[in-house]
Amino acid sequence: MPELPEVAALRDFLAERLTGRTVQAVRPVAVSVLKTFDPPVTALEGAAFTGVARHGKFLALAAGELHLVVHLARAGWLRWQESLPAAPPRPGRGPLAVRVQLAGPQRAGFDLTEAGTRKRLAVYCVRDPAEVPGIARLGPDPLAPGFTVETLRALLAGKRHRIKGVLRDQSVIAGIGNAYSDEILHAARLSPYRLADDLTEHESQVLYDALDATLRDALERARGLAAGELKAEKKVGLRVHGRAGQPCPVCGETIREVSFADSSLQYCPRCQTGGKVLADRRMSRLLK
Known part of the structure; x- marks a missing residue:
């Protein structure tokens, strides 16, 4: 997408x-x-x-x-x-x-x-x-000049939902989907299952910096490319999304995946969840 x-x-x-x-x-x-x-x-x-x-x-x-x-x-x-x-x-x-x-x-x-x-x-x-x-219904654009860390904190306040889903919610922040939410959370070293309003002030600053850097870096890589080249460039630039089973480019740990009905997320256990492997219900059913 x-x-x-x-x-x-x-x-x-x-x-x-x-x-x-x-x-x-x-x-x-x-x-x-x-x-x-x-x-x-x-x-x-x-x-x-x-x-x-x-x-x-x-x-x-x-x-x-x-x-x-x-x-x-x-x-x-x-x-x-x-x-x-x-x-x-x-x-x-x-x-x-x-x-x-x-x-x-x-x-x-x-x-x-x-x-x-x-x-x-x-x-x-x-x-x-x-x-x-x-x-x-769109929320604010994360690359707009007025989107600050204070803006992000205000958007996350009171959101008793997993941060992965909040980042993808277009009514909260416009433009981030499944792939870049994985990339942002990996860069911020945050579990996709953390509750949005549980982030500390420091963690929200780290998340803001990761969000801004990840999107701007991807934007710079895509700038000037023909329409037919954009899909391939996006895939090449991803560090964890779509790379389950491969080594994390930061620590070397195996990238893991959690599958849902119509999507999946990828993350590094060592970088993001303190070594914990998140439960994948679809895999659990297959193993029964």
């Missing part, structure tokens, strides 16, 4: 290629991804893109008086093409969901695609991005 750094890089990539160019055609292929119907996405045709904004993990492409808002979810992606196929796309079982073609003889544009069977890619056509419920 693309998170804040990748979505920010996509924003820059698209802003450079879209601003000032006119929409020739918007072709929905998988109608299920369209979450709004008035105005229709085809209302964007004939309008010129004026900019691209990021709201958490949402992209908002401004064209005329409308905005094409995209949430790529877990398996969605944006594929830029300098020359789209001349034949219009046909509905089918492939990954293509929406095609946006720009005016001009080269037929440049992009496809919104989604792999897998669990379809969560979401596309909205709205007059104001705030009309999108997910954007309206």
